[in-house]
Amino acid sequence: MIDFIQMIVSGVATGSTYALMGLAMVIIYKTSEVPNFAQGEMALITSYFAMMLLTTMNISVYLAFFISFAFAAILGAFLEFVILRRAKEPNVLGMIVITIGIEMVLLGFVSWKFGAEEKTMPFPIGPYDGFIVGGIYISKLDVLTLISALFFMIVLYLFFKFSKLGLAMKATQQNSVAAQIVGIKTNRIMMMTWGISSLVGATAGLLISPTVMQPFMMWDPMLKGFAAAVMGGMTSLPGAVIAAYMLGIIENLFGGYISIEFKTVVAFAIIVLVLCVKPSGLFARHYVKKV
Amino acid sequence: MDMKRDYYEDVELFSSPVVVFWFIVLIGSLYLFPMFVDNYYVYVANYIAINIIVAAGLNLLVGFTGQISLGHAGFFAIGAYGTVILMIKAGFPFLLALPCAALVAAGFGFLLGLPALRLEGPYLAIATLGFGLTITQIIGRVELFGGRDGLHAPDLTIGPWVLDTDKEFYFLVITLTIFLLLFMRNLIKTRVGRAFIAIRDADIAAETMGVNIVFYKTLAFAISAFYAGIAGGMYAFVLKFIEPEIFTLLMSILFLAMVVVGGLGSMLGSVAGAVLLCWLDLKLRNILDIPYLGEWLKDLSENWFSITGVSNIQYIVFGSIMIAIMLFEPLGLYGIWIRMKKYWRTWPF
Amino acid sequence: FAEEGVTDTEIHIGSYGPQTGPAAAWGAVPRGTSGYFKWINDNGGIHGRKLVYHMFDDGYNPAKTKAGVKELQEGTGIFAWAGGVGTSPGLAIKGYLAKKNVPWVGPATGSREFVNPPQKNLFAVYPLYEGEAKVLVNYAIETMGKKRVAIAYLNDGYGKNGLRGALTSLKSHGMESVAQVPFEAKDSDLKPHIMKLRQAKPDMVLLWITPGQAAKVVGISKAMKFDTQFMSVSTCSDFIFMNAITKGAWEGVITGTFGEVPDSKLPLMAKYKKEIFDKYAAKEERWGIFYYAGILFVEPMIEGLKAAGRDLTREKFITAMENIKGFKGVGPEVNFTPYKKGDIYSRQGTSQTFLVQCLKNGKSKRLTGLIDTK
Amino acid sequence: MEFSFFQVDNLSISFGGIKALQDISFTMNKGEIFSVIGPNGAGKTTLFNCISGLYKPDQGNIRFKDNSIEKMTPDKIARIGIARTFQNIELFDHMNTMENIMLGRHIHMKTGLFKGMFLWGKSSFSGKEEIQHREKVESIIDLLELQNVRDKFVGALPYGTQKLIELGRALALEPELLLLDEPCAGMNTEEKQDMIFWIKDIQDDLGISILLIEHDMKMVMDISDRVLAINFGKPVTLGTPDQVQQNKEVLKAYIGEDG
Amino acid sequence: MANMLEVKNIETYYDLVYAIRGASFAVEEGSITAILGNNGAGKSTILKTIMGLIEDQPDKGTIEFEGVQIQHKDTDEIVRKGIAYVPEGREVFEELTVHEHLLMGAYTRKDSSMIKNDIEKVFDYFPVLKERTNQWAGTLSGGEQQMLAIGRALMLRPRLMILDEPSLGLSPLLVKDIFSIIKEINQNGTTILLVEQNANMALSISSTGLILENGRFVMKGKSKDLMEDKDVKEFYLGIKSETSAKGYQRWKRKKAWR
Ligand SMILES: Nc1ncnc2c1ncn2[C@@H]1O[C@H](COP(=O)(O)OP(=O)(O)OP(=O)(O)O)[C@@H](O)[C@H]1O
Ligand SMILES: Nc1ncnc2c1ncn2[C@@H]1O[C@H](COP(=O)(O)OP(=O)(O)OP(=O)(O)O)[C@@H](O)[C@H]1O
């Protein structure tokens, strides 16, 4: 029983990271229909940036994190402004290739600057700090990740739901020409969503970093976050988060009770099954084109 | 004057004697190529040709039928493993094992095509991505497939010939590549190809015109997987050793990038995309050997970055090239080529 | 001159290793070799010749490894290959170099495939993972009296070799493992694996996984109050590093070694650090096990080159290598014998390891003398 | 059982709360031009979507010749001889005019995967077939006077031309029943006149029966043999153009009080 | 009266296609101006150029709105100046509901209290839309989408409203309604620029008519005068075609004005 609960707890912990990445992917997809493959690396470079601040400058963690969040937001907006916006008559696949390109550039940059060796980020909460409640181990860092994920989900959900902006984002995604002709500053919206998304993703990166940092650390969370976002419906913030926790928990239970070697791929198998039944994910209405 | 002038021309393999001439020159030089270059370049040519086959197949799926696949490394792996295992375990000769393995890949393509019928965009991307990862995972766990220790490719003999050098293998690879490309080109010019494009552009209209969407969508997956399978089978003999971790997600992404960078829906584009990206992938590791630039980069690394990570500049260059091509020409290399043709035609005015 | 890759003044040596990609941490190995060769050259070279070192980045992608090796071998002309990181990149070129009969010394991998069957041109220096695992498990059972052994292994050649060795040892003691938990190199969420291990209630866990994963497993286990003796592979014997990334949790872990530990008092090590590392290494390089492994793996090669004399041919070099007996550099003793079919130790030069335990602050304590793994 | 060329019986379909079609019934004779009129959102296009198999009706049957087609897939329905055009143009943007129409020949061609791969010039099977069908396509291009756009990508062509190409594509199918959804929308008087002419031609020369949706009353009255008026998915009246035009309800809901 | 919109000598290219070949015209404040022209003449292109929807175009020429040059400005900026646009082909947001469309139409407006009111007004104009309030626009019928596009533009409370074939796909009754609505909006102070195929209707409500051929204006004048013009009668109003199609009267090859 304890094992079972522990697995659930671990699943939630893992799911939180996925949820953050998933949220970040959803935010961008909501406005531009682009699955952003650079999401992980945007978080990566922010994490290394934070580490650089902490190790070379003598500033407090809080200040460093604050600066890093600002950095993440600016980075996201900058990438949109300098690269994605310049794409001439972009199609979705072209945009995917562009984000893959950005991903490579950022990855190369981080590896070039910081090398491949594993590092950890100095952080007030140690990676292995935690408490044991009734035989169940709960890591403090995981709790923080969970809180961040829920916090972002709720804040963003309310923000998009109750501001005109949320609707404007969806409008932009649906038809950017039409969005422009009702006066939506699509460019600004894009830039803003890239900024917000980068910030949310960076949170995941920063919370992974105290445990271990190396240039490829964001690959798995990014893919799983993407998978969760798809399972949730790709445009639904709560959907992405719920799906992320489902994935985290399923992975842990599957690893614990069935087969650990197929743990990583079970997530994808489940997603395919879900998509067979609901082709637009769990929490999105499926639109069938009318002629 | 005659509006119907190209009634027949479009159907012909070559639209004019000039094209025939250049085609023969091209084929000739392809076959003579190994006589004039180092063996290393022959190896590279083999490697690139194999990627061209995958790219052409993937283009049928992505460019022509409008689906996306991030799992082609999976089909590639099936082809590679299938061929080697059929040869080692079942004693098939290479020329039989290769198509059989590719058919197995095509079968998997068909299966993957079924859920793909209702999926699009990121949903399909994730489904195919999952497929690719699962395949390598399964191969890595099953002892029959050599597990993670990998498999060594047996000696390659076709009838009386023993193909154990890159040059000998080259003739096989290049022949197959030429034929597969021609098949593909023929196919997309006919009814079947038109049906694929129709599905991409307006699937509902295609359906009401009598195109069986289920059939053609799964067929596209199957053909595409078949090509990847053939390529994979030959790849096993280029490397002489295969191991599941070779067939990574990165490989699938690279395949997709070849197609998109080359130009969606253009055969020539796929060839160009595969050549460019493979060549860059192989060549960029020598970026520091470039005179001046290399030195400057070294200086830069010492002062601002790290010299131990200097090789990573290749990622930056690679990524930048991909971005640049897509930014300026959404049709990729093929689009650039069209632009150049237009420009030269009107030159110097 | 008569032999490929040898001129009046130069000997061309090739090597490869990932400087990019997920395995790039291993990239320090060929860089260590590079420093070592520079040092040799600055100290007069070999019989009046300088070593010209050609090293390239293959990103741990076998296709690229093969391309690079061919390019150098056929373009520049390489006399012999030194080091070379990784099992699958190595296996992709093994046959090629064999066919050309180009000597290859010290591939940076402890997999059995490189010496089983032995190959005339290929001299392995890295102690076999299998043997190392055997020694570790023997020690746990015989000296520490452990009864319940669990094995965490990476699901690839590296991990499987370790697993095989551990199982052999267990079997010879009439025991069985209480758990075998496979890891994927890409796995970053390790809690399920740890749960699996914990369920088996082992009193010793052998970790044959990547250093980063090992760090996480040990760290989380400690935090979960899952107290057990962790033992691990020589790639995790860089205690200063492991201690840093586990924030001190690595204390108490026992590992094998493939040579001296970085803070060893051995005079030769101190000399290398001072004369090679301090002088030639880039400022962000670390005197860790990967860097000095780059030296360790090719020390026998230099020995062989010296012994082969001024009239350097591949034939002579191979013969010289075969005659290396009891050579001692910073690694364990190296012995080769003339090529004999089926005798893996004619080409597997090292078969010794010793065990160390991590103390506070990453200091290491030597637990055993050199143990032969044969 | 009595035989009729095309017959719709008690057709009903609803989307969520909206009853898009309720109890629609009519029969069509061979060679007839039959129009469906009704206000926007009355369910005309939905009726077409049911006939061409894109929607599965909740109730009712559709019979064409000897087949019951309401459960068939769209491609099957095309194969037995029903072709259609779309209200919002659905052309294949990345093909030129000729290829678009060529796709209409899809069901008449036999080239499959293997024969397609072996298109070695004009004497191969698929080459011959291609040429043979292209001749047909050229005759349609000539008929609709599309010669000067035959090699242009359709995406950038003017709206009216695109509508024509859609018609051509449907004709290439050599259907027995042709469904036209607002073929004249977006055309000026002159172009409409041309279109009327072609539709008549198609009926007379090719003997194709036509089911037509159109908002231009003049055209409907001019060319239809019979007219069905629907509103809110329900049939209002069915009869000759004149009868329908006189109907009070039609006048009120559709044409406007003053006629 | 002052000219609200003044287009001077614009030239527009689609890549290499020369679509507008130097067109000038002006729209008087408070007027209804109609542009007529054949299929492919470039009517939609002119409107798109005004709205800044064709990248980097116009190639030459200027467009002034209330004395301010607006060419090469972003579309949203142009919209914010008070120009609403009903595009050809509707351009609805497929997966937004009718209600959401109308909200989006008022996106740039600050007076949020009035928005509700205006939504009701749109529903008054188009009662069908009210029944479809929560339906996705993509599933509306063609005519409903057209109404929605017009309603969305109305929500902006524009100073100038540009409509590209507003009657496309509407029932005869609604066509009449649309034109009376346009007239009503105009009387409430909105200037109208209209592209139509339904020349009869367009000319009957407009004050000025323009005829476009091959990217150039070939005729300008008071609508009343145009309606009397022989050529216009023949080619656009179809007066001569009284003999019905049943008489197989074929239109002669048309010759262009030059
Ligand atoms: N897939 C669908 N989902 C929901 N509602 C639908 C769907 N298809 C059609 N409808 C509704 O059914 C009704 C009939 O639509 P239809 O397209 O048949 O109208 P129509 O008669 O063709 O009108 P128009 O003349 O404007 O084209 C409309 O109110 C429409 O909103
Ligand atoms: N995206 C495009 N690319 C290239 N050419 C185009 C494009 N759009 C339109 N054209 C061309 O520009 C010309 C003008 O087109 P436009 O759509 O403005 O005509 P229109 O007068 O609105 O016709 P319609 O009455 O059919 O709507 C046409 O010849 C058309 O072929």
Ligand SMILES: [Mg+2]
């Ligand atoms: Mg309709």
Ligand SMILES: [Mg+2]
């Ligand atoms: Mg137009």
